Amino acid sequence: MFTGIISGVGRISQIEPLGDTSAHGKRLTIVCPPGYLDDMGLGDSIALNGACMTVTTFEPVQSQFTIDISSESLSKTAGLNALGAVNLEKALRANDRLGGHIVSGHVDGVGQVTYFEQISESWELRVLAPKMLAKYLAYKGSITVNGVSLTINRITDLSEGCEVSINLIPHTVQNTALGHLTTGTLVNLEIDLIARYVERMLGDTPGQNI
Numbered sequence: 001m002f003t004g005i006i007s008g009v010g011r012i013s014q015i016e017p018l019g020d021t022s023a024h025g026k027r028l029t030i031v032c033p034p035g036y037l038d039d040m041g042l043g044d045s046i047a048l049n050g051a052c053m054t055v056t057t058f059e060p061v062q063s064q065f066t067i068d069i070s071s072e073s074l075s076k077t078a079g080l081n082a083l084g085a086v087n088l089e090k091a092l093r094a095n096d097r098l099g100g101h102i103v104s105g106h107v108d109g110v111g112q113v114t115y116f117e118q119i120s121e122s123w124e125l126r127v128l129a130p131k132m133l134a135k136y137l138a139y140k141g142s143i144t145v146n147g148v149s150l151t152i153n154r155i156t157d158l159s160e161g162c163e164v165s166i167n168l169i170p171h172t173v174q175n176t177a178l179g180h181l182t183t184g185t186l187v188n189l190e191i192d193l194i195a196r197y198v199e200r201m202l203g204d205t206p207g208q209n210i
């Protein structure tokens with residue numbers, strides 16, 4: 001379980017195939033900020049760009065760890081198949097503050113950045129979410145974009161999906177990997193966990209996630 005409050009920005013420094021075919025997954029090596037791994041261990045859960053993964057090797061002196069990601073997870077996520085910056089969040093402890101919102105680390109869909117520009121001191125980010133997620137998105141509701149807990153400021157329903165507009169303060173841009181986004185970038189989206197349970201209680205069919 002996570003909160004959507006990013007605790008560090010890492011970097012995928014190496015990608016190794018776990019087999020010879022496309023059915024095989026990948027092993028990712030992630031380099032972290034110095035000291036980031038001091039309170040972590042082998043087998044711990046960690047979110048990479050919002051996707052919950054398991055630490056498979058652990059090298060605190062080198063400030064790096066590895067995770068194994070399946071081909072299924074790679075096909076349902078974005079930003080985990082290429083070298084570059086990733087948002088990191090350690091799993092929530094029972095006595096931690098819930099600074100963002102309840103985040104499971106399960107990616108519900110991949111969205112696409114349609115607009116990202118600075119406006120005054122902040123930035124406006126617009127993301128086109130898949131149409132199947134539209135009913136879960138609400139004005140002033142929560143959404144997780146690449147693992148970051150954010151508040152929706154505006155919703156526009158379009159024929160190709162649902163565009164959400166989000167305001168990013170300078171702190172968020174400076175302390176997460178969202179500052180690297182550009183128009184066209186694919187991003188991992190997770191809907192509000194409570195919305196899933198509301199749908200289930202109302203008798204609708206729950207969506208699939210990884």
